[in-house]
Amino acid sequence: MSTKIPYYPGCTLKSTAKNFEDTAKLVASKFDIEFEELAKWICCGAVYGLSSDNVMHKVAPVRNMLRVKKAGGERMVVLCSMCYNTLKRANLYVRKNKDKLDVINAIMYLENATYDGSVKVQHFLEILRDEVGYSNIKKEVKKPLKGLNVAAYYGCLLLRPKEVAIDNVESPTVMEDIVKLLGAKVVNLPVKTECCGSYQTVSQKDIIADRTYLILNTAREMGADVLITSCPLCHFNLDRRQDIAKERHHDFEFMPILYFTQLMALAFGFEEEKLGFEPHFVDPRPALKERGLL
Amino acid sequence: MAEKPRIGVFVCHCGLNIAGVVDVKRVAEEAKKLDGVVFSTTYVFMCSEPGQKVVENAIKEHKLNGVVIANCSPSLHEKTFRNAAARAGLNPYRVEIANIREQVSWPHEHEPEIATRKAIAVVRATVERVKNNMTYIPYEVPVTKAVLIIGGGIAGIQAALDVADAGYEVYLVEKSPTIGGKMLFLSETFPTLDCPQCIETPKMTDVSQHPNIHLMTYSEVESVEGYLGNFNVKIKRKASYVDFDKCTGCTDCLRVCPVKAPNEFDRGLTKRGAIYMANEQAVPLVAVVDEKYCIEVNFQKRVKAGKVKPREKPVCSKCVEVCEADAINLLESNEKIVEVKVGAIIVATGFELMDMKKLPEYGGGEVPDVIDALAFERLLAPSGPTAGVPKRPSDGKIPKSVVFVSCAGSRDPEHGVAYCSRVCCMYLAKQAMLYKHAVPDGRAYNFYIDIRSNGKGYEEFVQRVREEGDLIYLRGKVSKIFRKGDKVVVWGADTLTGQKVEIETDLVVLATAMVPPPEIKKLAAKLRIPTDEYGWLSEAHLKLRPLETVTAGIFIAGAAQFPKDITDTVSQASGAAAKVLTMFSQPKLKREPIVAEVDTEICAGCGLCKEQCAYDAIRIDEKKNISVVNEALCEGCGACAAVCPSGAMRLRNLTKKQVIEMIEVLTENY
Amino acid sequence: MSELKVTESNLEKVDEVIRISGQNIYSCYQCGKCTSGCPSAGLMDIVPSQAMKFLQLGEVEKVSESNTPWVCLSCFICSVRCPKGIDIAAIMEALRLMKLRTNFDYVHPNKIQEEEREILPPIAFVSAFRKMTP
Ligand code: SF4
Numbered sequence A: 001m002s003t004k005i006p007y008y009p010g011c012t013l014k015s016t017a018k019n020f021e022d023t024a025k026l027v028a029s030k031f032d033i034e035f036e037e038l039a040k041w042i043c044c045g046a047v048y049g050l051s052s053d054n055v056m057h058k059v060a061p062v063r064n065m066l067r068v069k070k071a072g073g074e075r076m077v078v079l080c081s082m083c084y085n086t087l088k089r090a091n092l093y094v095r096k097n098k099d100k101l102d103v104i105n106a107i108m109y110l111e112n113a114t115y116d117g118s119v120k121v122q123h124f125l126e127i128l129r130d131e132v133g134y135s136n137i138k139k140e141v142k143k144p145l146k147g148l149n150v151a152a153y154y155g156c157l158l159l160r161p162k163e164v165a166i167d168n169v170e171s172p173t174v175m176e177d178i179v180k181l182l183g184a185k186v187v188n189l190p191v192k193t194e195c196c197g198s199y200q201t202v203s204q205k206d207i208i209a210d211r212t213y214l215i216l217n218t219a220r221e222m223g224a225d226v227l228i229t230s231c232p233l234c235h236f237n238l239d240r241r242q243d244i245a246k247e248r249h250h251d252f253e254f255m256p257i258l259y260f261t262q263l264m265a266l267a268f269g270f271e272e273e274k275l276g277f278e279p280h281f282v283d284p285r286p287a288l289k290e291r292g293l294l
Numbered sequence B: 001m002a003e004k005p006r007i008g009v010f011v012c013h014c015g016l017n018i019a020g021v022v023d024v025k026r027v028a029e030e031a032k033k034l035d036g037v038v039f040s041t042t043y044v045f046m047c048s049e050p051g052q053k054v055v056e057n058a059i060k061e062h063k064l065n066g067v068v069i070a071n072c073s074p075s076l077h078e079k080t081f082r083n084a085a086a087r088a089g090l091n092p093y094r095v096e097i098a099n100i101r102e103q104v105s106w107p108h109e110h111e112p113e114i115a116t117r118k119a120i121a122v123v124r125a126t127v128e129r130v131k132n133n134m135t136y137i138p139y140e141v142p143v144t145k146a147v148l149i150i151g152g153g154i155a156g157i158q159a160a161l162d163v164a165d166a167g168y169e170v171y172l173v174e175k176s177p178t179i180g181g182k183m184l185f186l187s188e189t190f191p192t193l194d195c196p197q198c199i200e201t202p203k204m205t206d207v208s209q210h211p212n213i214h215l216m217t218y219s220e221v222e223s224v225e226g227y228l229g230n231f232n233v234k235i236k237r238k239a240s241y242v243d244f245d246k247c248t249g250c251t252d253c254l255r256v257c258p259v260k261a262p263n264e265f266d267r268g269l270t271k272r273g274a275i276y277m278a279n280e281q282a283v284p285l286v287a288v289v290d291e292k293y294c295i296e297v298n299f300q301k302r303v304k305a306g307k308v309k310p311r312e313k314p315v316c317s318k319c320v321e322v323c324e325a326d327a328i329n330l331l332e333s334n335e336k337i338v339e340v341k342v343g344a345i346i347v348a349t350g351f352e353l354m355d356m357k358k359l360p361e362y363g364g365g366e367v368p369d370v371i372d373a374l375a376f377e378r379l380l381a382p383s384g385p386t387a388g389v390p391k392r393p394s395d396g397k398i399p400k401s402v403v404f405v406s407c408a409g410s411r412d413p414e415h416g417v418a419y420c421s422r423v424c425c426m427y428l429a430k431q432a433m434l435y436k437h438a439v440p441d442g443r444a445y446n447f448y449i450d451i452r453s454n455g456k457g458y459e460e461f462v463q464r465v466r467e468e469g470d471l472i473y474l475r476g477k478v479s480k481i482f483r484k485g486d487k488v489v490v491w492g493a494d495t496l497t498g499q500k501v502e503i504e505t506d507l508v509v510l511a512t513a514m515v516p517p518p519e520i521k522k523l524a525a526k527l528r529i530p531t532d533e534y535g536w537l538s539e540a541h542l543k544l545r546p547l548e549t550v551t552a553g554i555f556i557a558g559a560a561q562f563p564k565d566i567t568d569t570v571s572q573a574s575g576a577a578a579k580v581l582t583m584f585s586q587p588k589l590k591r592e593p594i595v596a597e598v599d600t601e602i603c604a605g606c607g608l609c610k611e612q613c614a615y616d617a618i619r620i621d622e623k624k625n626i627s628v629v630n631e632a633l634c635e636g637c638g639a640c641a642a643v644c645p646s647g648a649m650r651l652r653n654l655t656k657k658q659v660i661e662m663i664e665v666l667t668e669n670y
Numbered sequence C: 001m002s003e004l005k006v007t008e009s010n011l012e013k014v015d016e017v018i019r020i021s022g023q024n025i026y027s028c029y030q031c032g033k034c035t036s037g038c039p040s041a042g043l044m045d046i047v048p049s050q051a052m053k054f055l056q057l058g059e060v061e062k063v064s065e066s067n068t069p070w071v072c073l074s075c076f077i078c079s080v081r082c083p084k085g086i087d088i089a090a091i092m093e094a095l096r097l098m099k100l101r102t103n104f105d106y107v108h109p110n111k112i113q114e115e116e117r118e119i120l121p122p123i124a125f126v127s128a129f130r131k132m133t134p
């Protein structure tokens, strides 16, 4: 019997991070988990509004949660770190501020239903760790990733602020734990919770390039071949901005950036065509081929 | 009060503390209108000599039989005015305080009218209470002239020597195998740069040789019963498997033990055997066997538990074989309970350092070359594992640069420690200086938020060290520390220049926060003394009774109360000793008579009161089926009276009748 | 060089920052930990801890006219590490909002290059416009 979990994709998982969604579904299928895409989802706003005098930015995330509830769901799984953070924080906010929840419900009157803060927002990594369990993940490994040195990068929004952290705020280990199960070697990345530069990628690319340099250069120094992440924006920044990083820092060396689900799907034995390596700026295939993993 | 009430009300201005908010004149006028009040007045400082005279004179002149002082908290001046009343010939227990400062003028600073009305209400309620106050006479209890001192650090040592020198017996209980405490870890002490070997070890020897001091190392307080002047204490002498009387301290056994356990006397930087001595300066200079690590002891335990079969030959008996004094016996635990009787107790249990695990952004104790300051003391100490030239834990190299990080957990409410640990600024300056002496071409950086050097010679010391050592002081709290290759990277800032700073260094020393030892909560419960929100022992009054606890006969000294340097610790220890000696100078001790009493006619012996009593002052007389209050133990808190379903239990001068009448007055207008 | 004048009317402007951010700026004791960890501190005209101090002194404009709120990454490193539990990132947001609410654009869609528009992920646009346009 398969478990169906209401799934919130968010805009990017349907466009530039389609390969993240596809591989996550492949991974989930191994554990009989079916992502049941929310019928009428809307953009959550990507960032959580930090002002205390404006609830408008919280309406969109709450509306999505209300729709989960309306469809009879009690929880929702999210892949994108940004969406996860926005939804989870909005949810905690309305749980804590009943008066604001009333206002938001009033704004959403056309939904013909009211939200109560009851939906549980979960990141896929939490489900893999807490529900699937490490021993079951290990069982599915068909092609151990021998000889691959992997650095796990978390960025900001899976961990901060504390109340939404999926793991220890300063020293998370969930991705490393999974990497170990896949048979790869974990490389400790001291800057794994540093910011990639986030939305500044739109207008101030140099910021991102320097962040990319710091993170990837450190990963390189620690001996990593590839770096994994769970955020489509981090992925874009760390992958796509490597060209500017190279322009600005001559000792910079390119490094492939993968979604953790791509790495899992690879170890679970899915064929190369399903892993979605084409859109990558820095092609991971040579590095994987070199180690006999493709 | 059988006679007609003749009550005087005295309203204190407390300078502007009260009068700045409360209309004290109006309070006094309103008081005069009250039934039973025959006199009322105000005075600018009632607690001053002339103020007390005002009270005394009024008592005599108006033949007062009850007095209400409207002023500050009773914990400050209740005694003052009770003594004044006694001088004027009035029973001191006819005096009550109406607190119109802490409970009125301070919290209602911005609402004078409300404050004044509240002050009037509080005074009226207290007048009602005093009308029913009775005359009581203090109890006298005998006193056992011996003291128990818990903790053998510099505080316990000083207090022990002071009391013992005055001719009284001292039981000094220390949990570790040697006395000396944290001071014994230190390289040198600021600002005078004395080494503890020179200034502390002589005192330790004095302790061990003093005829009046019974030294009990490797021991813990098991239980405490009794009261002021008459405590019965059970002390557990932990299983050491070594006969301290026979052990000569030859150290032969230490050399043969195959076990490698972390040596806590070097902050885990070195290893020791299962049988070990703290160090060469240990007092007493004897070995102990650490049960947790000894192969043979653990084998014997499993034999006793029936898990393995006994063997003919011991599994390991290396130490026993080499001990010429025949002092070791691994087959039988020598744990025993010793009972002593004492009249007073001094708690001098000191401090611990915050576990680096609590600071994940600083590496969480996982980076080998990030160490705490006590570990660095060991690396700087001539008697330490590196003979005074620091070598870093990871690879034994001499660090060419060291970053010192202040406030690692201190002044940091988000890490649970809002207070300043008070000694770190000073010892970091000292450590930087000693490091420069040991490694002249080394570079020392110090991240600080504020330099706190408020002691005699302290500021001069810091300035001198900064000038002479070419130290780089950076004003900013460090945000992140991590390992990169064989270096440690520190991300800090200098807020004075407004710059973020990154330093790659060989070694980082964290001035981790001073925190109470983890066992303190349990010990405090045994002693029935309170701790503050952090676990430091609470003093009876921060300003005026800093060495006393609220439990009569139990005193505190040193860092057990709050972080302190050695100077303050030693002063406090002598102070606590003086308090004990004052007690011992009296043939009998006086106890407050304001305690609980049982109406034996009504009491049904249900025992609810006994459960409530935090001081173990109540027992149930099985024959008569009533509860009995031990007046010497009772601290007069009233918990029993509040819980008594029949009203049989009552607190003197705060009976149910009095409480209800006070409430009635206070709620009249609602 | 300008001189700092602490005036009542300036201090009142800070109340707006406090109101929007919901943070007590006066609890900052200038430890500097926010600056130590801030990934953008090196680019800022005024580093986060200085920004807190300027705000305490009533100099809202000094901070909101600087590049500081606009090179902030909303990474929350400062907020999770502040020993006083101040959400500095929310204060940066308040400073941005005060400016944006005067109908000010920090990024403009037209200024983004054609090829960038093709490759940027939607969350990049949405978050950047959320943070830096009215
Ligand atoms: S970390 Fe907090 S307390 Fe320290 S300077 Fe920054 S805002 Fe102020």
Ligand code: SF4
Residues within 6 Å of the ligand: C034, C037, C038, C039, C040, C041, C048, C071, C072, C073, C074, C075, C076, C077, C078, C079, C088, C089, C092
């Ligand atoms: S949220 Fe902004 S100010 Fe705070 S650390 Fe991140 S970039 Fe710096």
